[in-house]
Amino acid sequence: MRHRSAWLVPTSLAFAFTGALVALAPACSSKSTATTPADDTGTDAALPDTGTADTTPPPADTTPAKDPLEGCTLDPGPGDAGFIPTDGGGDPVGDASFDLSAALAGFPAGTGVLTAVITTETGELGADGGVARSADGGLVTRKIVCKLDEKNAPISVANFVGLARGTRPSQDTSGNWRLARFYDGLTWHRVVLGFVIQGGDPLGNGGGGPGYDIPNEHHVKEPLGTLAMAAGNGAPLPDGGPTFVPSGSQFYVVVGGGPSADYNVFGSCLDADGVSLDPAADLIQQVDVNGSQRPKTKLHMWKIDIGRCPM
Numbered sequence: 153m154r155h156r157s158a159w160l161v162p163t164s165l166a167f168a169f170t171g172a173l174v175a176l177a178p179a180c181s182s183k184s185t186a187t188t189p190a191d192d193t194g195t196d197a198a199l200p201d202t203g204t205a206d207t208t209p210p211p212a213d214t215t216p217a218k219d220p221l222e223g224c225t226l227d228p229g230p231g232d233a234g235f236i237p238t239d240g241g242g243d244p245v246g247d248a249s250f251d252l253s254a255a256l257a258g259f260p261a262g263t264g265v266l267t268a269v270i271t272t273e274t275g276e277l278g279a280d281g282g283v284a285r286s287a288d289g290g291l292v293t294r295k296i297v298c299k300l301d302e303k304n305a306p307i308s309v310a311n312f313v314g315l316a317r318g319t320r321p322s323q324d325t326s327g328n329w330r331l332a333r334f335y336d337g338l339t340w341h342r343v344v345l346g347f348v349i350q351g352g353d354p355l356g357n358g359g360g361g362p363g364y365d366i367p368n369e370h371h372v373k374e375p376l377g378t379l380a381m382a383a384g385n386g387a388p389l390p391d392g393g394p395t396f397v398p399s400g401s402q403f404y405v406v407v408g409g410g411p412s413a414d415y416n417v418f419g420s421c422l423d424a425d426g427v428s429l430d431p432a433a434d435l436i437q438q439v440d441v442n443g444s445q446r447p448k449t450k451l452h453m454w455k456i457d458i459g460r461c462p463m
Contacts, residue, residue, distance in 0.1 A: 161261035180309065220269050220297045230331070231258020237329040243364050244321045244329055251303060260389030264460040266309065267442040268316065268419070270296040272340070272453040274432055275439035283449050291456065294432035296405070298379050298421040305370040306417035308381055308398070313420065315362060315401055316456040322401070323363025327356060334362060334401060340436060340451045346408030349436045350382060351453055352401040360399040370417050377429050379403065379419035405430075407437040437450035 186270040209216040210227040228291045235244045273291040278284035284292045314320025315334035322334045334354075340352040343356055366381065372378060384397035397418045405421045407429055421430040440448045 183458055184315065193334035196281065198306045218241070219461040220295055221267070221457065221461065224267065224461035225260055225262045225264065227259055227317060227458050228293045229258060231316045232265075233257040233314070235319075235321050235331070237321045237331050239328045243323075245364075250310055250314060250320055252306060252310040252313070255310040255317065255319055257319045257458075259317075259458070262460050264462050266300040266302050266313070267459050267460070267461045268298045268300055268312070269430075269457045270298065271455050271457070272296060274435040274449045275449050275451050276435045277445055284362050284370070291449070291451070293398050294435065297431050298405075298419045298423050300379075300419040300449060301370070301417070305416060307366055307369050308416045310405065311400065312381075313367050313458055320362075325360075329363065335453060335456045338453055340447060340453065342445045343437060343439060343441050343447055344407075344445055345437050348404040348406055348411070349409075349433060350404040351401060352382075352399070352403045354401075356450075358402075364400045366400055366416070368398060368416060371413045371415065372415055372417050374406050374415070374417060375431075376406055376408065376410070377420045378406040378410055378417055378423040379386070379421050380406070381418065383414040405433050407433055421435075 173403070232256075235254075237244055271293055272295070274294050276284050276292055284293055298307045300312070311320060315322060316332045318331050319333055320334075321327055321329045335352060338351055338354060339356050340349050340351040341356050343351050350358075354362075365384075380403065381398040382404055383396035383398045387397055388395040396414050421433055422428060423430055436447075436451060439451065442448055
């Protein structure tokens with residue numbers, strides 16, 4: 153699988169890219185290394201390839217009883233978007249535009265806000281001061297609820313939804329193209345308190361992606377709760393300044409002060425009040441991390457479900 157050295161988002165006012173894709177450091181794509189916004193301490197060094205998504209069955213869902221997709225139009229499963237995956241070779245999508253109609257193949261027509269629900273381990277602490285676990289011994293899981301902005305960021309939303317549902321072909325670590333739910337079992341590989349939490353890398357080190365990059369769109373101010381694609385370095389501008397190439401899969405949630413407006417913003421992950429940060433995302437930003445800003449206890453996003461919810 154082709155990938156950039158790193159996808160990072162800088163944690164300072166200007167984001168920088170280096171060895172690995174991180175939430176606020178440039179993000180890595182299959183074509184080039186992606187980064188997410190970079191922080192004041194610089195970007196991550198690339199870590200060894202850790203393989204594909206974790207296939208261990210997820211623990212029992214310990215999210216509070218109310219289903220965030222209750223009352224929404226639910227996903228019955230992916231339909232045929234017309235793309236045939238192949239062993240090796242180029243992206244089956246080719247030069248075609250992968251739009252929301254392809255991403256939502258098989259999804260019932262309807263109106264409402266396109267919503268993504270990320271079922272994830274949070275790494276929150278228990279009463280004993282250790283990482284809390286559910287009755288079956290797994291880490292506590294909760295749900296991050298994100299509203300997607302299909303009007304202003306149609307390319308990023310279609311790509312994210314297509315990967316989440318399995319209608320957008322992606323490249324596995326062997327270089328083969330497949331149709332599968334891309335994000336299930338991946339981890340949050342970069343966590344910066346007061347800045348971002350970043351995930352969506354099949355390698356788990358900031359250097360992986362789905363085998364392609366996506367175009368730039370909707371670069372705007374990033375307040376608390378912003379959902380955006382990480383990005384990597386492209387060809388330098390004539391004046392020597394950096395260019396940013398959005399990752400095909402790595403994304404981040406702003407959990408404090410956001411990066412500069414250099415990244416594809418495609419949604420927001422806020423609490424029900426529409427102002428506060430989503431509680432599960434807030435828990436993730438508080439976990440202990442190592443020197444590479446990776447959680448000391450691996451945190452999986454077990455699945456991302458898509459629905460259309462009332463306004």
